[in-house]
Amino acid sequence: MTQTIGALLIALFSMTVGLSHANETTRESTGGAQTMQDIMARQAGQQIDDSFRRDATGNPDAAKQITEQLGVLGGVSDSEVFRGIRYSDLDIKVSNSGPAADILVQDGGMRWLELRQGPLAIYGGGALLGIIGLLVFFYFARGRIMIDGGPAGTTIERFKAVERFGHWVLASSFVLLGLTGLLTLLGRQLLIPVIGHEAFSTLAIGSKWIHNNVAWAFMLGLFMTFFMWVWHNIPNKLDLVWFAKGGGIFGKEHPPAKKFNAGQKIIFWTVMVLGFSVSLSGISLLFPFEYPMFAKTFAIMNSVFGSSFPTELLPHEEMQYAQIWHAIVAFVMMVAIIAHIYIGSVGMEGAFDAMGNGQVDLEWARQHHSLWVAEEEAKGKIPAGSSLSAHHGK
Numbered sequence: 001m002t003q004t005i006g007a008l009l010i011a012l013f014s015m016t017v018g019l020s021h022a023n024e025t026t027r028e029s030t031g032g033a034q035t036m037q038d039i040m041a042r043q044a045g046q047q048i049d050d051s052f053r054r055d056a057t058g059n060p061d062a063a064k065q066i067t068e069q070l071g072v073l074g075g076v077s078d079s080e081v082f083r084g085i086r087y088s089d090l091d092i093k094v095s096n097s098g099p100a101a102d103i104l105v106q107d108g109g110m111r112w113l114e115l116r117q118g119p120l121a122i123y124g125g126g127a128l129l130g131i132i133g134l135l136v137f138f139y140f141a142r143g144r145i146m147i148d149g150g151p152a153g154t155t156i157e158r159f160k161a162v163e164r165f166g167h168w169v170l171a172s173s174f175v176l177l178g179l180t181g182l183l184t185l186l187g188r189q190l191l192i193p194v195i196g197h198e199a200f201s202t203l204a205i206g207s208k209w210i211h212n213n214v215a216w217a218f219m220l221g222l223f224m225t226f227f228m229w230v231w232h233n234i235p236n237k238l239d240l241v242w243f244a245k246g247g248g249i250f251g252k253e254h255p256p257a258k259k260f261n262a263g264q265k266i267i268f269w270t271v272m273v274l275g276f277s278v279s280l281s282g283i284s285l286l287f288p289f290e291y292p293m294f295a296k297t298f299a300i301m302n303s304v305f306g307s308s309f310p311t312e313l314l315p316h317e318e319m320q321y322a323q324i325w326h327a328i329v330a331f332v333m334m335v336a337i338i339a340h341i342y343i344g345s346v347g348m349e350g351a352f353d354a355m356g357n358g359q360v361d362l363e364w365a366r367q368h369h370s371l372w373v374a375e376e377e378a379k380g381k382i383p384a385g386s387s388l389s390a391h392h393g394k
């Protein structure tokens with residue numbers, strides 16, 4: 001019995017010594033592999049300098065001389081070969097000639113997957129719910145923005161047929177892209193538990209087809225509306241007055257505006273700049289590995305801002321950045337567009353007609369775009385006998 005207890009104590013003692021010894025491993029003692037400190041640091045989520053293994057992919061100088069007897073692997077070991085594959089440091093030959101076929105291991109994929117399923121889905125989805133909640137609150141707090149004194153009854157042309165066509169091509173494609181994009185990003189997590197794998201598979205395949213093809217209509221709509229409206233969206237001093245007065249959203253006062261007010265200019269530029277960016281990253285995703293854009297963009301950013309983004313990216317990493325960026329930009333656009341849809345429909349009396357039949361009530365136009373109405377008046381485009389004073393009997 002005492003012998004057994006003694007043996008146990010010795011075993012325990014040697015384990016503790018062994019452990020404390022293990023905690024202090026040096027690079028030499030691991031033969032150049034990870035030390036206990038590296039492992040502990042990684043487990044604590046700290047960044048470690050992994051050059052000791054990233055660069056240890058076989059060193060011809062350290063190899064045995066050809067005159068000496070080589071082991072079964074020649075001058076390199078299994079681990080060196082594996083590291084060479086992992087850090088894409090080997091001259092790999094493959095029979096498949098695809099653009100990224102010789103990348104056998106790409107460990108950034110896990111980070112990308114976690115980011116996509118975690119923060120991207122949570123914050124992106126949260127932002128959409130947030131803006132919807134805010135608009136519901138705004139609707140109950142402020143109510144529908146009405147035409148003061150009611151409509152004039154006479155109308156004025158606000159958008160020509162071609163402008164409305166451009167707008168609806170842009171809008172309908174965006175809505176389809178938004179819905180199918182969300183389905184692709186969140187479907188696996190949200191829908192599979194509800195409708196099952198079979199049904200989701202059909203939905204996902206259809207959704208991908210719609211997304212890939214409707215993207216071109218979006219680009220067409222973007223192109224059309226840009227050229228038709230850019231002139232009216234150049235910022236000017238009037239926009240500052242509009243902002244100073246809070247856009248007239250909270251009070252009764254209507255700050256003066258030309259064809260587009262400062263709020264609309266924000267929507268316009270958000271749609272144009274982000275729409276262009278989402279299209280570029282989308283093209284990069286549509287033609288995998290053909291149009292890598294991020295390494296070059298990062299290099300430009302580094303030289304302009306002095307940042308230190310990676311400028312050498314594997315083909316898969318390029319795609320991963322493109323996907324994450326595409327989704328972030330799309331979420332920002334969706335938040336802005338949900339607010340735009342609200343104000344262009346239920347949020348404001350008389351607004352929808354502008355894009356519906358192109359004719360807006362003259363009183364609406366005077367209240368929201370007084371200077372534009374004055375311009376149209378000067379061009380002789382306002383029907384006779386429909387001035388503001390006539391309507392209000394002043």
Ligand code: HEM
Pocket residue numbers: 158167170171172174175225229260263264265267268271337340341344345351352353354355356
């Ligand atoms: C689907 C529902 C939508 C509705 C009901 C809607 C409604 C409207 C209306 C009424 C206007 C004219 C505002 C005025 O007379 O001053 C307008 C303008 C505009 N729309 Fe939409 N829209 C929708 C979706 C979209 C989408 C998805 C986009 C872009 C992706 C978009 C981009 C624009 C732009 C850039 C303008 C000009 C600037 C502005 O008025 O804010 N719209 N929209």
